[in-house]
Amino acid sequence: QKEVEQNSGPLSVPEGAIASLNCTYSDRGSQSFFWYRQYSGKSPELIMFIYSNGDKEDGRFTAQLNKASQYVSLLIRDSQPSDSATYLCAADSSASKIIFGSGTRLSIRP
Amino acid sequence: EAGVAQSPRYKIIEKRQSVAFWCNPISGHATLYWYQQILGQGPKLLIQFQNNGVVDDSQLPKDRFSAERLKGVDSTLKIQPAKLEDSAVYLCASSLVGEASLYGYTFGSGTRLTVV
Numbered sequence: 001q002k003e004v005e006q007n008s009g010p011l012s013v014p015e016g017a018i019a020s021l022n023c024t025y026s027d028r029g030s031q032s033f034f035w036y037r038q039y040s041g042k043s044p045e046l047i048m049f050i051y052s053n054g055d056k057e058d059g060r061f062t063a064q065l066n067k068a069s070q071y072v073s074l075l076i077r078d079s080q081p082s083d084s085a086t087y088l089c090a091a092d093s094s095a096s097k098i099i100f101g102s103g104t105r106l107s108i109r110p
Numbered sequence: 111e112a113g114v115a116q117s118p119r120y121k122i123i124e125k126r127q128s129v130a131f132w133c134n135p136i137s138g139h140a141t142l143y144w145y146q147q148i149l150g151q152g153p154k155l156l157i158q159f160q161n162n163g164v165v166d167d168s169q170l171p172k173d174r175f176s177a178e179r180l181k182g183v184d185s186t187l188k189i190q191p192a193k194l195e196d197s198a199v200y201l202c203a204s205s206l207v208g209e210a211s212l213y214g215y216t217f218g219s220g221t222r223l224t225v226v
Contacts, residue, residue, distance in 0.1 A: 004152075008150075031211065032211050032212060032214075034214045036214075042219075043199075043201055043217040043218065043219055043220045044153065044201075044217055045217075046214045046215075046216065049212075049213065049214055051212075088152050088153070090152075090214070092210070092211035096141060096158075096165075096205065096207070096208055096209070096210040096211050097143065097155055097158050097165075097166060097210060098155075098210060098211075098214065098215070099155070100152035100153045100154075101152050102150070102151050102152045103151075103152050
């Protein structure tokens with residue numbers, strides 16, 4: 001069974017600090033990895049994707065991938081209250097489909 | 111471009127009743143996905159279509175769930191009869207062929223089903 005695993009949280013971070021979210025995946029065949037943000041009562045929204053080992057930066061967000069360790073992370077710099085949400089880590093699987101972790105709930109405290 | 115459209119937004123039914131959800135994908139997207147998201151969990155793929163053919167329905171509870179995409183555009187997901195554990199948000203997503211693994215996909219707003 002191919003799996004993506006995340007700590008469910010909640011992760012509480014003070015405003016302005018760096019939030020660090022992590023996940024691991026089981027399928028070594030996965031090539032692409034995604035971070036989705038989901039606000040309460042809303043559908044998931046894609047915020048980052050990464051294919052290559054190393055870091056990928058987009059504004060305040062940095063995705064990190066380590067294929068040898070099967071580890072993906074998301075860093076959010078200068079955390080804002082609007083970043084409070086559930087963050088879903090996902091990986092591609094066979095035949096163009098994506099499997100999701102259970103999500104980490106992030107809370108930014110003022 | 112218009113996003114993935116889903117209806118209804120909310121539905122409350124009694125157990126053993128039937129219910130249907132509708133999804134219209136982004137124009138030109140041949141691949142369509144239905145996911146089930148139970149509260150506190152990540153989305154779980156129920157069925158994947160490419161045009162009007164099923165690519166993967168391995169996690170669809172076929173004794174009660176069915177889905178169709180007759181003309182290769184919009185799709186309907188049906189549950190009959192519903193159980194309490196079917197209470198969830200049903201999400202539809204679409205992508206161009208082969209691009210989901212590259213760029214992810216966009217979800218519709220979802221249908222929240224409550225079975226009482």
